[in-house]
Amino acid sequence: MSNHHQVIIIGSGPAGFTAALYSSRANLDVVVFEGQQPGGQLTITTEVENYPGFEHGIQGPEMMEVFRKQAQRFGAKSIYETISKVNFSNRPFKVWSEKGEYTADSVIISTGATAKLLGTKGEDTYWGGGISACATCDGFFFRGEKIFVVGGGDTAMEEANFLARFGESVTVVHRRSEFRASKIMVDRAKANPKINFILDSEIEEYLGEKSTTGMNKLTSVRLKNLITGETSVHAAGGVFVAIGHKPNTEIFNGIIDMNEVGYINTIGKSTYTNVAGVFACGDAQDSVYRQAITAAGSGCSAAIDAERWLEEQVGH
Ligand code: NDP
Numbered sequence: 001m002s003n004h005h006q007v008i009i010i011g012s013g014p015a016g017f018t019a020a021l022y023s024s025r026a027n028l029d030v031v032v033f034e035g036q037q038p039g040g041q042l043t044i045t046t047e048v049e050n051y052p053g054f055e056h057g058i059q060g061p062e063m064m065e066v067f068r069k070q071a072q073r074f075g076a077k078s079i080y081e082t083i084s085k086v087n088f089s090n091r092p093f094k095v096w097s098e099k100g101e102y103t104a105d106s107v108i109i110s111t112g113a114t115a116k117l118l119g120t121k122g123e124d125t126y127w128g129g130g131i132s133a134c135a136t137c138d139g140f141f142f143r144g145e146k147i148f149v150v151g152g153g154d155t156a157m158e159e160a161n162f163l164a165r166f167g168e169s170v171t172v173v174h175r176r177s178e179f180r181a182s183k184i185m186v187d188r189a190k191a192n193p194k195i196n197f198i199l200d201s202e203i204e205e206y207l208g209e210k211s212t213t214g215m216n217k218l219t220s221v222r223l224k225n226l227i228t229g230e231t232s233v234h235a236a237g238g239v240f241v242a243i244g245h246k247p248n249t250e251i252f253n254g255i256i257d258m259n260e261v262g263y264i265n266t267i268g269k270s271t272y273t274n275v276a277g278v279f280a281c282g283d284a285q286d287s288v289y290r291q292a293i294t295a296a297g298s299g300c301s302a303a304i305d306a307e308r309w310l311e312e313q314v315g316h
Contacts, residue, residue: 001077005031007306008095008104009076010083011248013040014292015282016110017067017076018299019306023108024074026307031077033097038080039064040112041245041283042292044134051292060136063292088255088275105313106277106306109252109264110299113245113283113290118150122206122218130218131206131239135159138238139166145237148173148221150203156242157185163240164194171234172197175226200227206239247284256280263287271302277313279305 007023009016012034023030037043042060049057058066068078081097088094092103115133117123123131132138135149139162147167149160152174164170172189177199179186189195201223208218221236247262257265257274264273264285271279281298283290 001031003101004092004103005029006105006310007031007108007303008033008093008102008106009108009110010086010095011035011040011110011112011282011284012038012068012078013042013064013110013112013282013295014067015112015284015295015299015302016040016108017064017071018296019108019110019281019303020071020076020299021067021074022300022303023306024071024076026303028307028310030071030075031079031102032071033083033095034078034080035082035111038078039068044136048292067296084251086251086255088278091277093277106279106310108271108299108302108306109249109256109273109278109280109284110282110295110302111248111251111284112295113247115241116244116246117241118203118243120203120206122208125210125216126206126208126218129215130208130237131241133241135162135240135242138240139163142166142238144168146235147171148203148234148236148239149242150174150239151242151244152176152178153180153242153244154182154185155244157181157189159240159242160189160195161192163238164192167194167238170195173201173203173223174199175202176200198223201225203239204231207233245283245290247287249284259287261287271298271305272309277306277309279309 006029009032020032047057083095085096143166147163147170149172160170160172203221204224205222207220210216222233224231249262264280271281279302281302282295
């Protein structure tokens with residue numbers, strides 16, 4: 001395969017593969033750099049119930065396999081490498097992975113977002129030894145344990161419900177008494193007899209047993225009530241942090257315009273960035289909707305924008 005392509009897509013979630021599907025069907029030479037998490041965030045979720053067209057729902061990993069195959073049917077190719085550096089100051093644009101340099105006439109950024117962590121004392125020490133940010137990935141390991149979930153959004157509610165299948169109990173710790181999550185998700189969690197809530201509170205410290213040979217093991221958490229200032233220690237076999245996401249846009253710092261928290265700014269209703277020929281879609285540029293269907297929709301827009309822009313530049 002040549003190292004030059006008409007369209008390079010960076011990121012392999014619903015936005016990236018929809019962009020790949022549309023671009024390859026427009027008869028463009030397209031490659032998708034799949035990155036560190038091929039298929040994106042949906043590969044670490046369970047059932048997707050709200051993607052139109054799947055009346056009875058579909059498992060996230062399976063859905064992304066379908067996305068990939070549909071794009072490949074029209075000639076899009078996947079490269080299982082991670083882009084770590086870009087240079088968009090001249091054309092052709094240059095991008096670099098661990099394997100080398102690639103060039104492109106146009107680039108579509110669909111790098112998505114990653115789960116945020118608390119940064120609380122002990123998080124590094126017990127990471128992977130009881131602390132996780134992905135219930136779907138790690139829930140299975142916490143059978144019969146007292147599990148804590150941090151956060152008050154839809155993700156926290158969804159993870160609490162999922163983890164209740166495995167844990168002896170699930171305690172949702174949220175820093176306020178109001179939930180950001182939708183009412184239906186909160187009601188579902190409240191109706192689950194294994195789930196309880198500790199509100200107006202945060203984890204002040206993760207506590208456990210340190211090991212000199214193997215993995216450190218989390219055994220409890222110290223919680224702090226943010227209204228009274230009181231602290232209390234609770235036995236905990238696992239903590240799942242579910243406090244939102246951060247866009248994966250560091251490699252574009254200083255090159256592509258972003259907002260103050262790193263979401264890429266696109267122009268008007270288009271997917272144009274500040275660099276002509278570079279387009280952005282999906283969770284890397286959408287801090288508001290962040291759904292698979294909206295990501296896919298913006299991936300389609302990016303492909304159409306790129307195709308029209310290429311047509312204006314060079315013809316194809
Ligand atoms: P959100 O940003 O919606 O919620 C994050 C939660 O974490 C908030 O309750 C927030 O508290 C809390 N939080 C943030 N930072 C901290 C911190 N440092 N310490 C303690 N708590 C913190 O993120 P989600 O991941 O829950 O959801 C993202 C989007 O995905 C939403 O649009 C959501 O609707 C959607 N989603 C939909 C699902 C579905 O429909 N099935 C499932 C999962 C997600 P506070 O409220 O005080 O700010």
